[in-house]
Amino acid sequence: MTTLFDSLLLGGAVSLKNRIVMPPMTRTRTTEGALPTDGDLPNEMVATYYGQRTGAGLIISEATDVDQSSHGYARIPGIHSETQMQGWRRVTDEVHRRGGTIFMQLWHVGRLAHSSILPNGQAPVGVTGERAEGSEVFAHGPDGRLRFMAVDTPRALSTDEVSAMVGTFAQAARNAREVGFDGVELHAANGYLIEQFMNSVLNTRTDRYGGGSMEDRTRFLMEVVDAAVAEFGPGRVGVRLSPHGKYGSMPTDPLVEETFLYVVEQLARRGVAYIHLLYELLPEGNMETGVFKPRYLDHGLLAKARALFPGAFIWCGGFNDRERAQASLDTGLVDLIAFxxxxxxxxxLVERLKNGWPLAVADRSAYYTRHGNLGYIDFPAYSTDSAECGVA
Incomplete structure (x- = not known):
């Protein structure tokens, strides 16, 4: 029987020491660059944070902007400037020094943005000009202070701009490789730009990226995947998907399962290392205050996907103990579990799970705090000499 602590050769290219994944988690701990074009920068604290968690078989970085137009949330890092690349080099050096493996998650938020933190106050861009009603992002209010605010109305990308965006993702993947990441994950979930194209209800375009056919509405994802694989090679590119997800004001898509299986089949042909499945999230409130209720994907659907895809599957969503994670692994439907x-x-975390030690629980106010290392790098490792688990 495969256990959480068994090794795995991911994509035939990357050796993982166990089946436990640290998934992407936005933490808003970057430093603002000196110039607007610098973007928000990973700092020494960020390097320490990832370095502390290298017990994971695979670390996937927080979502990272591929260019300035993707800056949907304040204090989110990018990989499009030289100063950002320098910061990420410190992170990968620290992770590798401590024996870890790390992929970078690349995203473009699309319509989920506010003009106050975009270059020159420009409008967000999206698959169409339809606003994500009810969605909020962390941006500058009228008084200049950061807060959660309703997203702005987007501008629809032209056909040429969509094609150019593929090149933007390719450059971001190239930058990630140059600074030492072991691979990249493409964020095609949670209502961000790539998923906006895939949704048959939202995508009302009539060009070659339009929603009229399965091939057209998934074309953008496949072109981005091809570009990333060209940079990293087969076995070092993953894709995150969230079938049935509602986050980001995504409309219910009657073709979601058909689209999901088509995408899985196409990714299999492209040498993708893994598919990262995020259970459906039903958000109430914004990223900081909302309650997220995971609803698990139908095992029959996953079995169909498993038959189509020879790579690994990662399950993410609501895992907080060894027993449930191992039971999910025992289904044979997935290969890795993300906590x-x-x-x-x-x-x-890996040592705590392996030894049955109690888990500490972070106060929710620390998730996205703007108060430096508080609730970020101040959590201690478990000590058998003390019953204190370290709650911050």
Missing amino acids: GRPYIANPD
């Missing part, structure tokens, strides 16, 4: 929130307060 999200438990990794915030437990930098030594």
Whole structure:
């Protein structure tokens, strides 16, 4: 029987020491660059944070902007400027020094943005000009202070701009490779730009990226995947998907399962290392105050996907103990389990799970705090000499 602590050769290219994944988690701990074109920068604290968590078989970085037009949330890092690349080099050096493996998650938020933090106050861009009603992002209010605000109305990308965006993702993947990442994950979930194209209800375009056919509405994702694989090679590119997800004001898509299986089949042909499945999230409130209720994907659908895809599957969503994670692994439907929130307060999560030690719980106010290392790198490893688990 495969256990959480068994090794795995991911994509035939990357050796993982166990089946436990630290998934992407936005933490808003970057430093603002000196110039607007610098963007928000990974700093020494960010390097320490990832370095503390290298017990994971695979670390996937927080979502990272591929260019300035993707800056949907304040204090989110990018990989499009030289100063950002320098910051990420410190992160990968620290992770590798401590024996870890790390992929970078690349995203473009599309319509989920506010003009106050975009270059020259420009409008967000999207698959169409339809606004994500009810969605909020962390941006500058009228008084200049950061707060959660309703997203702005987007401008629809032209056909040429969509094609150019593929090149933007390719450059971001190239930058990630140059600064030492072991691979990249493409964020095609949670209502961000790539998923906006895939949704048959939202995508009302009539060009070659339009929603009229399965091939057309998934074309953008496939072109981005091809570009990333060209940069990193087969076995070092993953894709995150969230079938049935509602986050980002995504409309219910009657073709979601058909689209999902088509995408899985196409990714299999392209040498993708893994598919990262995020259970459906039903958000109430914004990223900071909302309650997220995971609803698990139908095992029959996953079995169909498993038959189509020879790579690995990662399950993410609501895992907070060894027993449930192992039971999910025992289904044979997935290969790796991602623990999200438990990794915030437990930098030594793998050891705690392996030894049955209690898990610390981080106060929710620390998730996205703007107060430096508080609730970020101040969680201690478990000590058998003390019953204190370290709650911040």
